[in-house]
Amino acid sequence: MKSIHLIENTTLLWHDLQQKCSLLQVEKTNPLEYAQFALMETDQAVRTIKSWVITHDFDCWEHEITFFKELKPKFIAKFMYYSKVINVLSSLPASGTKFKKKLFDTEFEHLHYFAVENTEFISYFRRKATYLDSKYFLRFKYDLDVKLAMDMHSYDERFATSHDHLVATILANDEFEFFLKTQLHQLKENTVSEVTSPNSLHWTASKAALTELIFALHHTNCFNGGNADLSQTVRWFENKLEIDLGNYHKTMTEIGNRKTNQTKFIQLLQDNLNAYLEALEN
Structure with a gap:
C-alpha cells in the first residue's frame, strides 16, 4: 500500500x-x-x-x-x-x-x-x-x-x-x-x-436512625416480596433521599451494641404513632 x-x-x-x-x-x-x-x-x-x-x-x-x-x-x-x-x-x-x-x-x-x-x-x-x-x-x-x-x-x-x-x-x-x-x-x-420542588423530601433524622429503619423493613420482607438484596434496598434509599449511609453494617453493629433500647428509633416511631392514634380517640 x-x-x-x-x-x-x-x-x-x-x-x-x-x-x-x-x-x-x-x-x-x-x-x-x-x-x-x-x-x-x-x-x-x-x-x-x-x-x-x-x-x-x-x-x-x-x-x-x-x-x-x-x-x-x-x-x-x-x-x-x-x-x-x-x-x-x-x-x-x-x-x-x-x-x-x-x-x-x-x-x-x-x-x-x-x-x-x-x-x-x-x-x-x-x-x-x-x-x-x-x-x-x-x-x-x-x-x-x-x-x-x-x-x-x-x-x-x-x-x-x-x-x-x-x-x-x-x-x-x-x-x-x-x-x-x-x-x-x-x-x-x-x-x-x-x-x-414542593414534593422534595430530605431525611433530617440521623443516619443511624435511617439505617435502623431500613434493616427493620428489609428483614420484614417489605420489598419485592422479600427478594430484594439488602444492598439494593440501602442503595434505593440512598438514591431517593440523596444521602450516603457509608458502612451501614458497621452502623448496625453499633446499634446492636447499645446497652439499652437497641432499636430506639423503631420504638420512637411506635410511641409517636400510638400517641397520634390516642389523640384521635379523644
Whole structure:
C-alpha cells in the first residue's frame, strides 16, 4: 500500500467510526452503555490502522508526520475518552450531590495536572507549530533533548512516535473536559430542581436512625416480596433521599451494641404513632 493510500484509507476509516458512534448514540440511550459500545468500535478501528502501519514504510516524512500528528491521535483520543467516561460513570455513587461533585472535581484536577506538566508541548500543538515535527512525529527518531513520556519504552515503536500519544491525550482531555462540565451542569440543575420542588423530601433524622429503619423493613420482607438484596434496598434509599449511609453494617453493629433500647428509633416511631392514634380517640 502506498503512503498516500494509507492516509486516504485511515481518513475513510475515521469517518466510518464517527458514523458508527453517531448511530450508537441514537440506539443506546444509556450513556454508560453507549460509551462501552463506542469503545469497542474504536478499539477495532485502532487495531485496523495498527495492522496497516506496523509493516508500512512511509515513502516520505510528510506522510508519516501527517499520520502520527493528525490521524492516529484522533483514534487513540476517542479510545482514551470513552475509557475515561466509562470509568467516571461506573464510579458515580448512587446518590449524594456532593459526592458526585467531588468525583468530578477530582477528574478536573487530573486534567489540570496534565496541562501543567505539558504546558510547552500543548502550546506547540495548539499554535499549530511545525518546526519540531520531525523530532516529535517520526518513528525510530527519539530526541533525548526534548521531554519524553516516562513510559515511552512501553510503546510499540512501529506504531508510535515520541509525541503522538501526547496529542491524543490533549484531544481526549478536551472532549472529556466538556463531558465533565456537562455532567456538572446537569448535577446543578437537578439539585436546583430538587430544592425548589414542593414534593422534595430530605431525611433530617440521623443516619443511624435511617439505617435502623431500613434493616427493620428489609428483614420484614417489605420489598419485592422479600427478594430484594439488602444492598439494593440501602442503595434505593440512598438514591431517593440523596444521602450516603457509608458502612451501614458497621452502623448496625453499633446499634446492636447499645446497652439499652437497641432499636430506639423503631420504638420512637411506635410511641409517636400510638400517641397520634390516642389523640384521635379523644
